[in-house]
Amino acid sequence: MAHAALVLSPYAHARIRSIDTAQALAAPGVLAVLTGQDARAEGLGGMPPLFMPEDMGGPKGHRTYRPLLATDRARCVGDRVAFVVAETPAQARDAAELVEVDYEPLDAVASLEDAMRADAPLVWDEAPGNRCCMVMYGDAVATDAAFASAPHVTRLKLQNNRLSANSIEPRGAIGLWNEADEQYTLHTSSQNPHGARSMLCSHVFKVPETTMRVISPDVGGGFGMKADAYPEDGLVLWASRRCGGRPVKWIPTRSESLATDNHGRDQLVEAEMALDRAGRILGVRARSAHAFGAYVVSAAVAPLNFAIRFIPSVYDVPAFHGVNVGVFTHTSPTGPYRGAGRPEAAYVMERLLDQAANELGLEPAAIRERNFIRPEQMPYATHTGFVYDSGDFGALLDRCLDLSDEAGLAARKADSRSRGLLRGRGIGLFIEQGGIFNDQMSLRFDPGGTVTIVAGTHSHGQGHATVFAQLVSEWLGVPFETVRYVQGDTDKVPFGRGTYAARSSMIGGCALRMAADRIIEQALPVAARMTGNEPAGMSFDRGIYTGANGKQVTLAEVARAHFIKAGPMAQLGAGLQATGTWNTDPPNFPNGCHICEVEIDPETGHVHIDRYSAVDDIGRALNPMICKGQIQGGVAQGIGQALHEHLVYDRESGQLVTGSFMDYGMPRADDLPSFDLRFAKVPCTTNPLGVKAVGEAGTIGAPPAVMNAVLDALRPLGIHHLDMPATPLKVWTAIREASDM
Ligand code: SMO
Missing domain, CATH: 3.90.1170.50 (Aldehyde oxidase/xanthine dehydrogenase, a/b hammerhead)
Structure with missing residues (x-):
């Protein structure tokens, strides 16, 4: 080597x-x-x-x-x-x-603001103004009209901080x-x-x-x-x-990873919401710029796109217009990072709603209730080209408020105050898309009766081997321990598209279901012959074929019989194997409500997360333990974005200032509370497993929930805006400046 x-x-x-x-x-x-x-x-x-x-x-x-x-x-x-x-x-x-x-x-331009200046040095001579590309959704004319006659407009300028994925293994x-x-x-x-x-x-x-x-x-x-x-x-x-x-x-060394891995996020957005006096949304408008860095890499356009398309979220927004411009900067490239645009979108909408509620004298929960898409409106088409099939967002909020002990909030706020601390509570709802592109999964029986799954999807820590083996075991009645899982080798897997965009449960799961159905169908004539029945009268249930004469045979036995070398049975096949495929059309739409409670020490600016509750609608949960783990990890990463993480480039020199873990703040176990997590299992109506995605949900719900909680704690001091991450220095400085005024 x-x-x-x-x-x-x-x-x-x-x-x-x-x-x-x-x-x-x-x-x-x-x-x-x-x-x-x-x-x-x-x-x-x-x-x-x-x-x-x-x-x-x-x-x-x-x-x-x-x-x-x-x-x-x-x-x-x-x-x-x-x-x-x-x-x-x-x-x-x-x-x-x-x-x-x-x-x-x-001369270099390391920040979005500098890169968009008229006289900015160019990253690519062929891209004037450092503009790379743009996406646009909605109807500008209808939205302008909604704003022109609106009794109330709320505006925000938000920065979505640049992050590093920091996989445990580089x-x-x-x-x-x-x-x-x-x-x-x-x-x-x-x-x-x-x-x-x-x-x-x-x-x-x-x-x-x-x-x-x-x-x-x-x-x-x-x-x-x-x-x-x-x-x-x-x-x-x-x-x-x-x-x-x-x-x-x-x-790579960890510093090389921080410098050369594709980064995530890095967006500036100017967003506006028009409302009537009762807090009903009349329109939403967003103009956004997204830093691509020096090259457009990977699926960098996916976050550019989703960051606009998901702004309307779980709300019935009558008029919407959103633009996102991809901008070259003299920094490492950005690409998809857990959530890929959905965290940016949810953050915009949930911050706007809290600010509007504050300005109109409404409770954060009340303004949301007034605007939810109702279950009876499903299927619901957004102005950004999605058709949501299912979801009950009002029920999510109610259940999460209960889970968070909303009734005790006032007493907890008073208790914090008595200890000189500021308590705030924040709500963050979101909807996102799971399942993208098509893929294939194969099932292959061995002569001894064991089964191998050959997966086109790819697991890198999410536990697919467990979930897929569990499904096959349940569907085909073969022992879990006899199911082997193969992935990630182009010589062993005929074709696959890997894993991203929370695609494996639906695309992989449904493709596997199709493969299993084909196996059941293929094995049936053999089962009929083995039991002395006509194929027409055979039934199959949890691994066992039963014929009209009452005789039974297991699928594992039939699979072994498929390998018979000669004789009449040998004509029915040589080995039992099948491939199933599934595609994204239509995708699924996981959604959730996250509620965070923080306590801030005004002397130090330190934000302590005291309580964190979430109710996530992930459709049918294939393996609740693994699903819970996905939400926990996602929430930890979302809290990281809200409170700790920021890849910083020096504006003058373009140096990466946060080039090691001494400078880049990863969330640690002692930064996190014990989470109260629940699932609302509203089945997806457009795939046979009824699953919705789970892999990215936590990262999307957490940043708005945490930041709305931080601002809820600070609003009494006159602080209405902070950008992520809400580090102690930033919070302390804001408190100082507010008390000086
Ligand atoms: S970063 Mo996700 O959409 O794979």
């Missing part, structure tokens, strides 16, 4: 005049030093985004092709500039220090070129092995997909950040080829 280290640009924007690799090449143990010019000379291509707004019928934007290594210009701190391969990781890192890059620093890749059979093998930490293979084969190496095998095991955490191939995936394969077929391994 050879080991690789990256040379990253220390400048946010610089011309690369030349790269001198001589010293590095001469260093002990060094096998290769690769540059962007080498990649260009060998015809290696760059990586485009998976889709752009124009692919969804929107206006044309500027599509970038991120090279494996920068050639003439570095466009962010952390842009890859050279790749050093050596016998040991230490030798690779030492030699990386010896690569001499002659940079000519150029990205990492091992590349292997096998000269003898001209095959690439890539071991990588990815949510989407077939997608990574397509990207690398079509765009980087320009070779058929039959020349590459991608293996991605069940590794700890992706959160959208690992949804697509990265330059390092191509670099290790190329490096292996350059090193005569030695396997080449690249593992």
Whole structure:
């Protein structure tokens, strides 16, 4: 095994005049030093985004092709500039220090505000004003009219803070070129092995997909950040080829992860809500900008899109217009991160509602009740192109208020006051989309009667092996322990689209159901013959076929009989296996209500989360324990965004200021209360399992619930706005400024 280290640009924007690799090449143990010019000379291509707004019928934007290594210009701190391969990781890192890059620093724009200035330096000369692309939803004329005659308008300018996914296990890749059979093998930490293979084969190496095998095991955490191939995936394969077929391994340090993983969020939005005096919404308008960083990568357009489309949320909004502009900045790229646009959207709507309630003298619960989409309005079509099939949002709120002990809130506020603390309670509702694209799942019986699931979806910590095996066991009556789960290897899985956008329960689950139904159907003639019945009279229930004559046989027995070598039975098949498929049309719409109670110490600005309650409508819960774990993790990440996490670039230099865990605030166990979580299982009406997604819900509900709680505590002091994260310094400063006035 050879080991690789990256040379990253220390400048946010610089011309690369030349790269001198001589010293590095001469260093002990060094096998290769690769540059962007080498990649260009060998015809290696760059990586485009998976889709752009124009692919969804929107206006044309500027599509970038991120090279494996920068050639003439570095466009962010952390842009890859050279790749050093050596016998040991230490030798690779030492030699990386010896690569001499002659940079000519150029003016950079690291923030959205600066990038959108008229005279801003350009990240891409082809993208004037640093505008990359845009999405637009709703009706501007109707919405303007609703605002023109509205008795009350509330306005907010919100920043959605840039975050890092920080998967427990970082990205990492091992590349292997096998000269003898001209095959690439890539071991990588990815949510989407077939997608990574397509990207690398079509765009980087320009070779058929039959020349590459991608293996991605069940590794700890992706959160959208690992949804697509990265330059390092191509670099290790190329490096292996350059090193005569030695396997080449690249593992980042945590600081390299913070700098080079796709980031999440980073949005500025100006949002307005028009209301009548009773608090009924007349219209909502949002103009938003979303930082793409230096390249449009992965499904970066998904958060751009969802951040607008889900603003109307669970409310009956009569008029809506929303625009989101993707903007280039001299920073690392952003991509989908748990929630991918839905957290941004829910945050806008829930902050507007609380502010409007405050201005109109209404209770936060009352203004929401006045505006919910009612169950009898289902199916409900939004102005942004969704059709919600089901949901009872008023019931969610009522149940969550009870769960949060709304009745005791006044007493708890008084008690906090008596201890010199400020207590606030915040509500956050949301709806989102689960299940995207199509996929396939296969079931295969072995001669001994055991079953293998071959999954097109991909688990990287979510426990799919458990859930899918449990379903198969229940449907086919085979023991749970005899079900094996295979995923994440393009040589073992015929095709798959991996996991993101909370797709696996519905797309994977329903495809598995189809495969199971086919198995039951295929095995039936054999079961009939084994029991001496006609196929027409056979019934199947939990793994057992029963014939008209009352004789029974189990599916496992039938499956074994399928392997008979000769005789009349052998004509009925050789082995029992089936593939099922499912597609997104239509998706499901999980929704929830989260309620948070905080206590703030005005002396320190510290926000303590005292209580956290949530009722999530995830449809049918396939495995309640795993679903609960998904909500817990999601809420922890949402609390992280609200109170702790922020990737900060220095505005002048474009340096990543929060480049390590000393500077980037991850939520810890002692920052979190014990959550009170419940499920409202309103079955989805548009898929046979009745499931709605669960993977991203917590991350969407938590930020508005926490921030509305913080502001509820601070409003009596005259503080009506704070941006996330509500760190002690920010809260303390706001309290100081308010008391000085
Ligand atoms: S970040 Mo999610 O995979 O939509």
